[in-house]
Amino acid sequence: MTGILVVTHGEMATGLMDSLSLIMGDQEDYQTLGLKHGDDIVEFSEKIQAGICELDQGEGVLVLVDLFSASPYNQAAMSFNKLKDHKYRLVSGVNLPMLIEAFNQRMIGADLETMYQAAMNTGKDGIKEFLEEMAKLNS
Template identity: 80%
Template sequence: MAGILVVTHGEMANGMMDSLSLIMGEQSDYLTLGLKHGDDISEFNEKIQASIVELDKGKGVLVLVDLLSASPYNQAAMCFNKLKEQHDYRLIAGTNLPMLIEAFNQRMIGADLTTMYQAVMTAGKEGIKEFLEEMNKMNA
């Protein structure tokens, strides 16, 4: 089973996991990290690395971050060269709740890391809808 690491600014990661537990029940083999004002960025990088190592039980780790090119993303990306020889992980930016739900759903059915991240990417894109556009589709 692949591990899941959610890394965001502030408490967003914890809030998303709280919402996920309401929908899917309590989960295991995941960690959350939040970058807060005043955090040392090198220590944050070390926490990300340690979390990936802890979560990788041989099936890899899906790392979900909030924003492309922001500190959580950059620090997770910087870990790649240090970890790539022993740990497989995929890093996805722009995390939303549909993506998180899909990640845990994919993991429940035993998907490998590649299948998992591809399904998560699709769920993220397809989970963005606008009310009037959706109503017009239903009435067409």
């Protein structure tokens, strides 16, 4: 089973998983990490690496972070060289539709490549504005 690691600033990762469990039920083979004020960045990086190692059961890990080029993303990206024996994909901009899609893909047995692509597409497609959507319906 492909592991899923959600890494964000603060408690966002925990909150996303709380929402996901409300919608999809309890899940397994995932972890959440949140960077908080005063956290040591080296220790945070080590936690990311440990999470990837623990979650990788041979099928890889999908790492979802909140912001591109911010600390959670950077620490996961800088870990690639240290984790050459582990396969993982790093995707920024995590949102609830993306997370649901990742878990849905995993449930149907999709591989890591399919999971990350489907999650990215769903994450992007899940961003809508009410008046624009209403205009599409009326045209």
